Amino acid sequence: MIAMGPWSYVFLISAVGIFTGFIVQRKLNELPDLVTNLDEEYDYVIVGGGTAGCVLANRLSEQQDVTVLLLEAGQDDRDHPTVPIPFKTLESAHTSIDWDYRTVPQKQALKAFKEQKAWWHRGKILGGSSNINDMIYTRGLKQDYDSWAKNGAEGWAYSDVLPYFMKSENNENADFVKSGYHKMGGPLKVGRSKTHGLTNHLVRAGKEMGFKVININGAESDGIVEIQSTIHKGKRQSSSRSFLYPALWRPNLYVKTDSLVTKILLKNKKAVGVTVMHNKTISDVRARKEVILSAGTVGSAQLLLLSGIGPEKHLKSLKIPVHADLPVGDNLQDSLSLDYPVGINRPLSITQERLESPWEQVKYMVFGKGMLASPNGFEMVTFTSSASNQDKSWPDVQLQFRGTLGDVVYGQILGFSNQTLHDISQRERFKDGMSCFSNILRPHSRGTLRLSSANPLQTPVIDPKYLENKSDVDILLAGIKLCKKLLGTPSMKKLEAAYAELPSSACPGLEFDTDEYWRCVIRARAQPAARPVGTCRMGSVKDPLVVTDPKLRIKGVENLRVVDASVIPSLPSGTTHIPTIMIAEKAADLIKQAQT
Numbered sequence: 005m006i007a008m009g010p011w012s013y014v015f016l017i018s019a020v021g022i023f024t025g026f027i028v029q030r031k032l033n034e035l036p037d038l039v040t041n042l043d044e045e046y047d048y049v050i051v052g053g054g055t056a057g058c059v060l061a062n063r064l065s066e067q068q069d070v071t072v073l074l075l076e077a078g079q080d081d082r083d084h085p086t087v088p089i090p091f092k093t094l095e096s097a098h099t100s101i102d103w104d105y106r107t108v109p110q111k112q113a114l115k116a117f118k119e120q121k122a123w124w125h126r127g128k129i130l131g132g133s134s135n136i137n138d139m140i141y142t143r144g145l146k147q148d149y150d151s152w153a154k155n156g157a158e159g160w161a162y163s164d165v166l167p168y169f170m171k172s173e174n175n176e177n178a179d180f181v182k183s184g185y186h187k188m189g190g191p192l193k194v195g196r197s198k199t200h201g202l203t204n205h206l207v208r209a210g211k212e213m214g215f216k217v218i219n220i221n222g223a224e225s226d227g228i229v230e231i232q233s234t235i236h237k238g239k240r241q242s243s244s245r246s247f248l249y250p251a252l253w254r255p256n257l258y259v260k261t262d263s264l265v266t267k268i269l270l271k272n273k274k275a276v277g278v279t280v281m282h283n284k285t286i287s288d289v290r291a292r293k294e295v296i297l298s299a300g301t302v303g304s305a306q307l308l309l310l311s312g313i314g315p316e317k318h319l320k321s322l323k324i325p326v327h328a329d330l331p332v333g334d335n336l337q338d339s340l341s342l343d344y345p346v347g348i349n350r351p352l353s354i355t356q357e358r359l360e361s362p363w364e365q366v367k368y369m370v371f372g373k374g375m376l377a378s379p380n381g382f383e384m385v386t387f388t389s390s391a392s393n394q395d396k397s398w399p400d401v402q403l404q405f406r407g408t409l410g411d412v413v414y415g416q417i418l419g420f421s422n423q424t425l426h427d428i429s430q431r432e433r434f435k436d437g438m439s440c441f442s443n444i445l446r447p448h449s450r451g452t453l454r455l456s457s458a459n460p461l462q463t464p465v466i467d468p469k470y471l472e473n474k475s476d477v478d479i480l481l482a483g484i485k486l487c488k489k490l491l492g493t494p495s496m497k498k499l500e501a502a503y504a505e506l507p508s509s510a511c512p513g514l515e516f517d518t519d520e521y522w523r524c525v526i527r528a529r530a531q532p533a534a535r536p537v538g539t540c541r542m543g544s545v546k547d548p549l550v551v552t553d554p555k556l557r558i559k560g561v562e563n564l565r566v567v568d569a570s571v572i573p574s575l576p577s578g579t580t581h582i583p584t585i586m587i588a589e590k591a592a593d594l595i596k597q598a599q600t
């Protein structure tokens with residue numbers, strides 16, 4: 005018999021892993037083809053095959069007696085090489101699967117960015133932004149939803165929405181399930197991610213600062229959180245993978261990609277279909293029951309405006325006939341985040357060299373584990389309150405720890421100016437490190453989205469008005485102070501943790517590390533946290549600031565709903581993927597009820 009050395013085992017295991025991956029990929033490829041031609045009419049036409057669109061496509065096509073068409077502007081995601089690999093999130097940046105938006109120059113923020121513009125990364129692919137996001141599973145807090153209901157979104161209080169969070173979830177952690185806040189058996193697999201050595205040290209450091217370890221998706225709201233993520237066996241659980249693929253066999257569900265919807269067809273204040281552009285060919289498709297917009301915070305608002313639903317004055321200025329005068333595009337809100345880079349002197353973080361090592365590659369390919377399975381490096385977050393926060397059970401500050409030091413390439417992707425890229429290059433002194441991101445949980449600043457022209461191929465004018473409300477600066481500053489405090493804990497001192505840059509060139513003449521200095525850095529370097537919501541705000545029909553009623557129907561227009569992150573009236577405390585899935589789950593029931 006031939007004796008096998010350790011490398012032979014590694015080789016054998018890798019071969020089995022690669023073979024299994026190949027079989028799984030083949031199985032995915034065996035899913036039915038998507039449609040190439042459109043019929044004239046369907047019962048429901050869903051615009052946008054992203055996070056919400058895939059949930060809706062699944063839930064509505066559960067009814068065998070209706071036909072459902074899902075139209076997506078981007079490509080099919082099933083053979084994309086990097087999208088399923090969690091740590092490769094940023095490889096989608098500025099590619100064909102990224103809408104690659106830019107904001108207009110910001111007056112009070114982004115001073116260290118080229119032209120003071122922010123890059124908005126949004127998914128243009130089946131699965132939408134769920135295929136390019138960081139996969140952190142947070143739902144938002146009880147107070148968020150109770151405040152939605154109090155402000156006119158009747159039926160959206162926490163007790164109303166909790167069953168929908170649980171409906172979609174398949175949580176692999178039995179302890180969470182026992183808590184009564186989580187469930188097994190839903191389409192969306194939710195796991196725990198601990199892939200790099202820093203997480204344990206960070207949890208210890210948090211405890212030394214007096215924080216408790218909590219489940220932010222349960223009863224508690226102030227503490228440190230070892231994150232849950234939408235990753236299973238090392239694969240991103242996008243909305244397409246979780247909700248759409250299992251439904252693709254249904255004969256009443258039709259999915260068409262590379263299809264940009266350019267207009268909603270309206271007749272006597274009633275939506276009757278949409279105009280679609282595919283390979284430069286334009287056609288109309290009719291909806292017998294409803295048109296549902298799930299094109300996201302940018303896409304849904306843009307499409308309503310193009311179709312004559314929006315602020316009358318703006319539409320008239322572009323010579324677009326007005327069908328409904330509504331505040332579409334107002335109430336835009338997004339969170340900002342400031343990166344506080346920390347160098348350490350222990351080999352614990354995610355580095356390019358380690359990612360490329362044969363050990364990490366084999367670990368990922370065979371077991372679906374290791375650094376490549378990390379939710380873009382984010383494995384621990386903290387929720388807490390700034391000094392001025394009145395309700396300490398409703399935190400306003402979030403720290404997000406990323407187990408890698410963002411480098412110059414990362415800075416280039418974000419769009420920093422050359423001078424700031426030079427500042428970032430100082431981090432190269434440290435081989436290991438991390439970022440402590442200070443985030444605003446509920447921003448006070450409000451912006452707008454408007455059309456730049458009546459041409460659907462032109463990108464809209466996005467103006468988030470970042471930091472125009474000074475309270476947002478105070479919240480970010482409170483977070484930075486907590487990051488600094490963390491460096492002083494015994495656990496971090498053991499790692500020789502230190503701030504990884506020199507004073508910022510964007511704030512010359514200010515004494516380093518004073519509040520004044522950090523306020524300047526915040527206005528220069530804080531970056532979008534990728535949580536834009538609110539352009540088609542939901543609420544009471546009597547409220548002039550509202551676009552959709554609590555059943556997500558456009559005010560004053562029949563057979564037209566919006567179901568995606570754009571209807572969110574105020575940003576929930578945390579990331580927005582899971583709230584968007586919840587919205588789509590609840591919307592599917594509302595739509596089904598309307599037919600009975």
Ligand SMILES: Cc1cc2nc3c(=O)[nH]c(=O)nc-3n(C[C@H](O)[C@H](O)[C@H](O)COP(=O)(O)OP(=O)(O)OC[C@H]3O[C@@H](n4cnc5c(N)ncnc54)[C@H](O)[C@@H]3O)c2cc1C
Pocket residue numbers: 051052053054055056057075076077078125126127128129130131132133134136137138139140141142263264265266298299300301303304307534535536568569570579580581582584
């Ligand atoms: C980089 C990044 C990181 C993030 N990280 C997290 C995270 O870790 N956790 C979390 O909870 N949330 C995160 N988010 C936020 C979360 O992913 C989004 O809030 C959520 O996916 C939004 O869902 P949606 O359905 O509103 O829009 P999307 O998922 O963006 O879907 C909109 C879809 O509509 C399509 N579309 C647009 N216009 C048209 C048109 N005219 N015709 C046809 N199709 C159209 C788009 O191509 C897209 O597929 C992140 C987002 C980004 C961008």
